[in-house]
Amino acid sequence: KQEVTQIPAALSVPEGENLVLNCSFTDSAIYNLQWFRQDPGKGLTSLLLIQSSQREQTSGRLNASLDKSSGRSTLYIAASQPGDSATYLCAVRGGGNQFYFGTGTSLTVIP
Amino acid sequence: EAGVAQSPRYKIIEKRQSVAFWCNPISGHATLYWYQQILGQGPKLLIQFQNNGVVDDSQLPKDRFSAERLKGVDSTLKIQPAKLEDSAVYLCASSREADTQYFGPGTRLTVL
Numbered sequence: 320k321q322e323v324t325q326i327p328a329a330l331s332v333p334e335g336e337n338l339v340l341n342c343s344f345t346d347s348a349i350y351n352l353q354w355f356r357q358d359p360g361k362g363l364t365s366l367l368l369i370q371s372s373q374r375e376q377t378s379g380r381l382n383a384s385l386d387k388s389s390g391r392s393t394l395y396i397a398a399s400q401p402g403d404s405a406t407y408l409c410a411v412r413g414g415g416n417q418f419y420f421g422t423g424t425s426l427t428v429i430p
Numbered sequence: 431e432a433g434v435a436q437s438p439r440y441k442i443i444e445k446r447q448s449v450a451f452w453c454n455p456i457s458g459h460a461t462l463y464w465y466q467q468i469l470g471q472g473p474k475l476l477i478q479f480q481n482n483g484v485v486d487d488s489q490l491p492k493d494r495f496s497a498e499r500l501k502g503v504d505s506t507l508k509i510q511p512a513k514l515e516d517s518a519v520y521l522c523a524s525s526r527e528a529d530t531q532y533f534g535p536g537t538r539l540t541v542l
Binding site: 323351353355360361362363364365368408410417418419420421422423 | 434463465470471472473474475478486488521523529530531532533534535536538
């Protein structure tokens with residue numbers, strides 16, 4: 320069974336710093352990987368989707384990379400802002416069309 | 431375009447009672463998902479529909495949970511009877527195919 324791990328569980332950084340969130344998965348046979356943002360009491364917002372054939376995706380200050388062979392993905396956030404404070408989740412879509420989520424990284428950006 | 435709608439937003443019930451949640455996906459999205467998110471954990475897929483057919487319900491506790499998607503649009507998720515460990519946020523999501531998922535705000539269930 321696919322297991323998805325996110326480290327660290329929580330992260331606190333001063334405003335303006337660049338930061339990296341990590342996601343690892345045990346089964347490299349994936350179709351895609353998606354990064355989400357979840358604000359307290361709200362649903363998930365999709366940030367970036369990387370297909371298994373891709374190496375990275377970029378959207379604004381966000382850049383996500385995928386190394387399928389090593390079972391890793393990173394989400395890079397440039398010039399962090401207080402509004403980036405949220406929980407960030409990664410999810411992989413496996414071969415059986417199943418989706419597996421990590422437990423998330425809670426990010427706090429301090430003004 | 432309108433997002434995924436869910437109701438109710440909050441529900442408090444006593445154990446052994448029944449409860450139902452409703453989801454209206456984004457128009458044109460063939461795939462609909464129900465997730466359970468327990469506090470401090472990532473969402474766990476309960477059931478996935480493609481139009482009105484079930485694609486995956488391997489993690490749905492079928493002795494107490496049921497779900498349907500009539501006419502391939504709206505969906506309801508029911509728990510009967512509820513247990514204390516069912517306290518969680520129930521998230522509905524939809525997608526055109528099995529790619530980018532769009533989530534609703536969720537229903538927070540508390541079982542006393």
